[in-house]
Amino acid sequence: MDPEARLAAPRKGGQPVTKRSTSPFAPGQIAVHVALAAGAIFMLLPFWLMIRAALTPEAEIFSGNMLTLGTVTLDNFRRVFAEVPILRYYFNGIFVVVAIFIGQVIVCVPAAYALARLHFSGRELSLWIVLGALMIPYQVTAIPVYVILAQFGLIDTRSALILPFVANAFGVFLLRQFFLAIPGSVFEAARLDGAGAFHTLFSVVLPMARPALVTFGIFSFVSHWNDYFWPSFVLRSDAAATVPFGIVRFLDAELGSDYGPQMAAATLSVLPLLVGFLLAQRQFINGIAMSAGQVE
Amino acid sequence: MTTAVADADILAEPSRPLPRRWLSRRLEPYVFVSPLIVLIGIFVLAPGVLTVALMFFNVDILAGTWKFTGLRNIQQAIGRGEIANSIVVTIEYALLTVPPSMVLGLLVALGINGLRAGGSFWRAAYFLPVAATLVAMSIVWRWMFLARRGLVDQTVGKWMGLTDWLNSSDLSLPAVALVGNWQQIGFVAIVYLAGLAGVPKHLLEAARIDGASAWHRFWHVTWPALGPATVFAAVISSIQALRIFDTIATMTKGGPAASSETLTYLLWKRGIYYFDIGGGAVVTVVLLAFALLATWIQKRASRRLERAGSR
Numbered sequence: 140m141d142p143e144a145r146l147a148a149p150r151k152g153g154q155p156v157t158k159r160s161t162s163p164f165a166p167g168q169i170a171v172h173v174a175l176a177a178g179a180i181f182m183l184l185p186f187w188l189m190i191r192a193a194l195t196p197e198a199e200i201f202s203g204n205m206l207t208l209g210t211v212t213l214d215n216f217r218r219v220f221a222e223v224p225i226l227r228y229y230f231n232g233i234f235v236v237v238a239i240f241i242g243q244v245i246v247c248v249p250a251a252y253a254l255a256r257l258h259f260s261g262r263e264l265s266l267w268i269v270l271g272a273l274m275i276p277y278q279v280t281a282i283p284v285y286v287i288l289a290q291f292g293l294i295d296t297r298s299a300l301i302l303p304f305v306a307n308a309f310g311v312f313l314l315r316q317f318f319l320a321i322p323g324s325v326f327e328a329a330r331l332d333g334a335g336a337f338h339t340l341f342s343v344v345l346p347m348a349r350p351a352l353v354t355f356g357i358f359s360f361v362s363h364w365n366d367y368f369w370p371s372f373v374l375r376s377d378a379a380a381t382v383p384f385g386i387v388r389f390l391d392a393e394l395g396s397d398y399g400p401q402m403a404a405a406t407l408s409v410l411p412l413l414v415g416f417l418l419a420q421r422q423f424i425n426g427i428a429m430s431a432g433q434v435e
Numbered sequence: 436m437t438t439a440v441a442d443a444d445i446l447a448e449p450s451r452p453l454p455r456r457w458l459s460r461r462l463e464p465y466v467f468v469s470p471l472i473v474l475i476g477i478f479v480l481a482p483g484v485l486t487v488a489l490m491f492f493n494v495d496i497l498a499g500t501w502k503f504t505g506l507r508n509i510q511q512a513i514g515r516g517e518i519a520n521s522i523v524v525t526i527e528y529a530l531l532t533v534p535p536s537m538v539l540g541l542l543v544a545l546g547i548n549g550l551r552a553g554g555s556f557w558r559a560a561y562f563l564p565v566a567a568t569l570v571a572m573s574i575v576w577r578w579m580f581l582a583r584r585g586l587v588d589q590t591v592g593k594w595m596g597l598t599d600w601l602n603s604s605d606l607s608l609p610a611v612a613l614v615g616n617w618q619q620i621g622f623v624a625i626v627y628l629a630g631l632a633g634v635p636k637h638l639l640e641a642a643r644i645d646g647a648s649a650w651h652r653f654w655h656v657t658w659p660a661l662g663p664a665t666v667f668a669a670v671i672s673s674i675q676a677l678r679i680f681d682t683i684a685t686m687t688k689g690g691p692a693a694s695s696e697t698l699t700y701l702l703w704k705r706g707i708y709y710f711d712i713g714g715g716a717v718v719t720v721v722l723l724a725f726a727l728l729a730t731w732i733q734k735r736a737s738r739r740l741e742r743a744g745s746r
Binding site for chain 2: 161163172174175178179181182183185186188189192201205245246247249250252254257258259261262265268269271272274275276278279280281283284285286289290303305306308311335336340361364365367368371372382383386387390398401402404406408409412413415416417420423424427
């Protein structure tokens with residue numbers, strides 16, 4: 140029985156030390172809800188103002204009550220689609236995050252498996268390299284990696300957005316922990332059956348890693364979809380622009396003080412992740428909370 | 436574990452004594468690990484060495500030329516005073532974001548944790564800013580901070596006389612830090628909610644039966660049990676302060692007069708905007724020093740916690 144339920148259950152025979160209401164409508168509970176609601180206004184206000192302005196005609200944006208919708212129009216969105224190559228940004232963004240994740244699976248899953256479950260000389264060294272890489276935030280490697288990519292003529296390409304992130308030390312670390320928690324006999328059974336290395340990898344290791352890969356995948360998708368820092372190092376034009384880079388570039392160049400279209404563009408950038416978040420809240424929270432693990 | 440693998444090899448070999456098979460078993464781990472190690476070498480280890488070299492060169496990316504300049508990059512970086520300024524601004528930003536977001540995040544977590552119903556709704560509401568694209572939301576905040584007509588000047592500006600935040604060298608960093616808090620609180624709350632799940636319930640109940648007040652129960656039972664979560668949240672939010680770029684790039688561009696120019700923004704400005712690779716390398720080294728310092732502090736703090744726990 141879970142301890143919470145046991146505590147909440149009425150005591151039989153024991154002296155009634157404290158009277159503790161269990162109703163969700165107790166005054167204390169209501170007070171907490173009110174306090175949380177007050178804080179949530181601050182958290183949600185920017186989202187509301189963004190959507191409201193995006194749906195309001197340019198002339199009325201600064202007039203009237205900010206808390207209610209006045210005239211509703213889709214003109215701002217129409218202008219964004221007409222003037223901003225937002226579909227290209229979406230395409231680039233999806234291409235980049237998918238390519239990064241596929242690369243991460245191909246590179247990190249076998250390595251994590253080997254580091255967790257296979258014995259070979261050089262394993263200790265490899266582990267140290269991974270742990271060392273884990274301590275270095277990628278901002279620190281930005282300038283030299285930029286120089287390296289420039290040497291290969293990769294500036295302003297999607298490759299420049301993908302390649303540096305394929306070998307993810309954090310992903311390896313996480314998957315290795317995951318494999319260590321699975322009894323070694325599971326992997327051994329496959330090997331005893333005479334399955335080859337790659338067969339074991341694809342038919343045993345990969346399916347088993349799925350829960351860890353879902354969490355890591357969300358983390359990877361969210362952080363690279365949102366990333367603005369790295370694109371502003373290696374991108375120069377619209378050609379390979381992902382959503383954050385493209386939007387900012389375009390706003391500053393074309394929509395200087397047209398706040399309606401600006402807010403519509405912001406809405407369109409945030410939308411995919413917000414929808415994803417509302418659909419798969421638990422996985423999202425786990426995935427993003429994992430970014431924290433990056434320094435562990 | 437070692438024995439299991441060794442046994443397996445012994446069992447597997449006699450039935451199929453093919454040398455090819457034996458060889459592939461020996462090579463297998465290297466095939467699995469080497470792509471990772473090579474890529475880490477190219478994108479993490481080599482850059483580390485390269486950064487140190489770049490500090491002493493004047494590099495022209497377009498022409499592909501490297502000119503040895505000795506200590507000039509470092510002298511210039513110090514002489515311009517921008518590194519010192521950015522270190523101060525980064526520390527200020529950390530002070531404006533880490534303590535407030537930790538206190539507020541803890542309060543939110545305690546509130547949600549004490550609820551009998553509706554907890555997951557509030558959790559989602561507070562976490563929404565963490566999931567949202569920060570650059571896009573910075574555009575919204577920039578508009579809210581707009582001089583005169585923006586929401587902030589229309590409300591806080593009128594009540595307290597603090598107007599045009601983004602163009603004031605006193606208020607631009609607090610404005611960016613406000614957005615930093617807005618984004619960070621939900622994250623800290625999630626970390627603390629995970630921590631609160633591990634607080635021993637029987638101790639809380641025992642304290643309640645002993646007549647301990649809510650504050651005493653928090654201070655003597657809950658708070659000590661949250662030690663690891665606190666260290667964790669503190670380190671993450673400090674590292675976040677070290678990394679902050681999106682809000683500054685969209686809202687203030689480091690200005691006015693470099694008053695919100697943090698180290699990461701300076702890194703971009705030097706290396707990309709001014710195309711001064713050597714100068715950027717100098718900033719990188721400072722940033723790396725701070726990152727390692729943060730990791731070191733975290734290691735020490737968690738070791739102390741472990742020792743305290745084992746007493």
